[in-house]
Amino acid sequence: xxxxxxxEFKPLNVGRWIxxxxxxxxxxxxxxxxxxxxxxxxxxQMGIAIIVCLSYxxxxxxxxxxxxxxxxxxxxxxxxxxxxxxxxxxxxxxxPVSLIPIxxxxxxxxFAVVFGWxxxxxxxxxxxxxxxxxxxLVWAMSLMFPEFFGGEGGxxxxxxTGSKPFGITYGPQIQLYYLIxxxxxxxxxLMFAFTRTPxxxxxxxxxxNPERVEFVGYNTQMVxxxxxxxxxxxxxxxxxxxxxxxxxxxxxxxSAHRSGAYLLFTFLGGATFFFGPxxxxxxxxxxxxxxxxxxxxxxxxxxxxxxxxxxxxPGGVSSLIxxxxxxxxxxxxxxxxxxxxxLAGTSFVILVGAGAMIEMVYHLQLxxxxxxxxxxxxxxxxxxxxxxxxxxxxxxxxxxxLFELTRRQFLKDWxxxxxxxxxxIKRREAL
Amino acid sequence: MEFFTxxxxxxxxxxxxxxxxxxxxxxxxxxxxxxxxxHASFYMLGAxxxxxxxxxxxxxxxxxxxxxxxxVLGALFEKYALRRVHHFGHVPExxxxxxxxxxxxxxxxxxxxxxxxxxxxxxxxxGPLFTLYGTQFPLYRGFMMGVALLMLLAIGLLLTKTRIxxxxxxxxxxxxxxEALGHNVPRVFMLVFGGGAALAGLAGVxxxxxxxxxxxxxxxxxxxIFVVVVVGGMGSLAGAFLASLLIxxxxxxAVAIDVSLMSVLNQMGAAINSATPGYALWKxxxxxxxPILPYLLLVLMLIFRPRGLMGSREG
Numbered sequence: 008x009x010x011x012x013x014x015e016f017k018p019l020n021v022g023r024w025i026x027x028x029x030x031x032x033x034x035x036x037x038x039x040x041x042x043x044x045x046x047x048x049x050x051x052q053m054g055i056a057i058i059v060c061l062s063y064x065x066x067x068x069x070x071x072x073x074x075x076x077x078x079x080x081x082x083x084x085x086x087x088x089x090x091x092x093x094x095x096x097x098x099x100x101x102x103p104v105s106l107i108p109i110x111x112x113x114x115x116x117x118f119a120v121v122f123g124w125x126x127x128x129x130x131x132x133x134x135x136x137x138x139x140x141x142x143x144l145v146w147a148m149s150l151m152f153p154e155f156f157g158g159e160g161g162x163x164x165x166x167x168t169g170s171k172p173f174g175i176t177y178g179p180q181i182q183l184y185y186l187i188x189x190x191x192x193x194x195x196x197l198m199f200a201f202t203r204t205p206x207x208x209x210x211x212x213x214x215x216n217p218e219r220v221e222f223v224g225y226n227t228q229m230v231x232x233x234x235x236x237x238x239x240x241x242x243x244x245x246x247x248x249x250x251x252x253x254x255x256x257x258x259x260x261x262s263a264h265r266s267g268a269y270l271l272f273t274f275l276g277g278a279t280f281f282f283g284p285x286x287x288x289x290x291x292x293x294x295x296x297x298x299x300x301x302x303x304x305x306x307x308x309x310x311x312x313x314x315x316x317x318x319x320x321p322g323g324v325s326s327l328i329x330x331x332x333x334x335x336x337x338x339x340x341x342x343x344x345x346x347x348x349x350l351a352g353t354s355f356v357i358l359v360g361a362g363a364m365i366e367m368v369y370h371l372q373l374x375x376x377x378x379x380x381x382x383x384x385x386x387x388x389x390x391x392x393x394x395x396x397x398x399x400x401x402x403x404x405x406x407x408x409l410f411e412l413t414r415r416q417f418l419k420d421w422x423x424x425x426x427x428x429x430x431x432i433k434r435r436e437a438l
Numbered sequence: 439m440e441f442f443t444x445x446x447x448x449x450x451x452x453x454x455x456x457x458x459x460x461x462x463x464x465x466x467x468x469x470x471x472x473x474x475x476x477h478a479s480f481y482m483l484g485a486x487x488x489x490x491x492x493x494x495x496x497x498x499x500x501x502x503x504x505x506x507x508x509x510v511l512g513a514l515f516e517k518y519a520l521r522r523v524h525h526f527g528h529v530p531e532x533x534x535x536x537x538x539x540x541x542x543x544x545x546x547x548x549x550x551x552x553x554x555x556x557x558x559x560x561x562x563x564x565g566p567l568f569t570l571y572g573t574q575f576p577l578y579r580g581f582m583m584g585v586a587l588l589m590l591l592a593i594g595l596l597l598t599k600t601r602i603x604x605x606x607x608x609x610x611x612x613x614x615x616x617e618a619l620g621h622n623v624p625r626v627f628m629l630v631f632g633g634g635a636a637l638a639g640l641a642g643v644x645x646x647x648x649x650x651x652x653x654x655x656x657x658x659x660x661x662x663i664f665v666v667v668v669v670g671g672m673g674s675l676a677g678a679f680l681a682s683l684l685i686x687x688x689x690x691x692a693v694a695i696d697v698s699l700m701s702v703l704n705q706m707g708a709a710i711n712s713a714t715p716g717y718a719l720w721k722x723x724x725x726x727x728x729p730i731l732p733y734l735l736l737v738l739m740l741i742f743r744p745r746g747l748m749g750s751r752e753g
Binding site for chain 2: 071125129131139140143150267270306307309310311314373
């Protein structure tokens with residue numbers, strides 16, 4: 008697209024003020040709307056996840072660096088933060104609790120300075136493998152030094168300590184939530200600002216055409232290195248917030264699982280748009296807290312969703328939203344909403360069929376002692392009964408057949424809409 | 439001497455197993471530019487399939503059937519998933535194999551459960567091969583080495599002496615030209631991917647019962663074989679061979695050495711105790727450090743020789 012992709016008003020960019028205003032308003036209002044303690048915990052975790060996913064996207068989306076070891080930086084931030092917190096509790100250091108995440112950030116940035124120097128020597132696939140190696144290195148070390156990493160039990164702390172300005176102790180979750188929300192907002196603004204700096208632009212250039220950047224006279228390795236350190240800093244801030252939130256840090260926070268989760272959800276949210284990782288962070292908490300409660304097979308569903316997303320929508324959820332916004336802004340959305348409904352309906356049928364089968368297998372595998380019966384979406388299934396299996400398979404096959412039919416229709420409609428949009432653009436240009 | 443010889447033999451057999459894995463990974467990488475993140479998952483799949491097949495028809499058929507099945511699965515994955523994202527670039531290709539590793543792990547847990555399965559070395563291979571300085575060297579270890587060497591030979595011959603091997607080699611460097619000459623390059627890719635997966639499956643069949651067949655086995659070797667590929671030099675088979683042996687031997691030796699810097703220095707007259715600064719570092723035994731040695735090697739290699747042992751260019 009050669010023309011401007013967003014609306015801009017000089018001298019004040021009203022659209023941007025509105026969006027950021029809504030974002031901050033949402034964060035202020037959210038805990039007042041969802042008042043249960045579970046939702047407060049989840050909202051806090053979402054703030055933490057948003058920061059770390061955004062920092063991850065600084066590497067993946069903006070720098071084209073696929074890291075498999077980002078948890079090293081958020082995790083080291085967590086550890087340094089909890090040690091600092093304990094030192095504050097002992098009365099050795101005098102530091103307000105609200106500044107501890109910054110300590111975590113600085114510590115993680117220091118680690119990024121050391122590790123990043125090795126890591127960013129390469130780009131693309133070798134970069135991915137080296138981050139994986141460094142991640143494993145730190146993970147293995149966490150088992151070697153129980154003095155620092157706390158061994159199996161981890162390191163605990165108490166965030167109600169130090170000075171209490173205006174009576175804020177961070178004891179109640181809601182107070183901590185607002186601290187996290189403030190950090191989330193500031194970090195998001197800073198990271199967005201980073202994309203607008205010459206360095207941020209250069210990082211995009213290094214992603215798209217490193218050879219040409221070298222010819223222009225920039226050192227691509229240095230650009231990657233600096234971005235890596237900045238990303239490490241924000242990951243550390245999120246790690247520090249997580250340490251305050253959970254008041255316990257175990258070596259799990261530097262594990263490859265954690266790094267993999269950051270990658271997975273940043274991608275699901277969408278790496279191509281700045282706001283994608285924000286959705287990714289929210290999805291991550293929803294999946295980890297709610298989906299894992301709902302079903303034992305949640306990792307399988309997650310892997311399948313990820314696989315299809317890579318295959319059919321490599322821009323993630325945010326790209327789907329943006330594509331439909333584009334259609335809507337031309338007023339064509341009403342031509343495809345019926346297809347959307349059909350797609351949603353048929354994919355729900357597939358989900359019911361496949362879900363029933365997966366849940367039955369899991370039931371046989373894990374809860375065999377509880378008998379053969381299980382509840383699935385309000386129905387009672389017999390995991391060893393032919394009827395249940397036959398029914399589930401029938402539902403699944405019907406769903407797949409219907410889905411395929413609606414998918415073809417949808418692709419046709421979608422293609423027509425895109426053609427019409429192109430025509431409309433041409434027409435407007437001619438005016 | 440006894441310790442040295444036995445450890446060396448064990449190290450070499452472990453190194454050869456690593457090579458069986460990393461050779462497939464290297465072939466796939468050098469040919470398609472895809473780093474197959476799910477490679478270790480194919481290894482795990484091979485072990486589990488062999489366990490099931492062994493229950494029905496015995497170990498020897500499973501030595502053929504399980505790798506074949508894994509190879510077919512790999513080829514199908516290449517054809518229906520990987521090929522679709524090929525035009526998006528290398529990062530989505532890596533990501534899709536990353537997603538696959540999640541799915542395979544969950545499916546394995548779904549089918550075979552979350553704990554380890556009882557996949558044993560067959561009766562006829564369970565005795566000692568020979569006795570050296572009073573220590574027995576297991577026959578099965580010898581068998582593993584034999585299979586790995588045979589496979590190495592077979593791949594070498596396949597790549598250099600046969601027609602399909604020549605097409606593969608040509609497609610490595612000049613895919614467009616090979617396509618112009620009328621060869622079906624995507625199908626060659628599919629074969630290579632399936633073949634690499636089959637090699638990983640074979641490694642799983644013979645490695646699964648030598649070690650433990652459990653859902654965590656993919657993660658254990660997964661990151662090590664990536665280290666092997668980088669240390670050996672991206673895309674170099676000979677480098678992968680050297681690096682596998684090196685890492686296999688180093689790790690096997692390190693696990694068995696039960697001394698720490700503190701004990702060595704104290705024997706030489708130093709007095710290091712819990713009051714010495716950096717005690718946590720001094721008291722570490724070599725065996726405790728063993729898990730991080732491959733990764734340390736990786737980092738050192740990147741600092742001092744970024745193209746790897748046998749790599750031809752800096753990536």
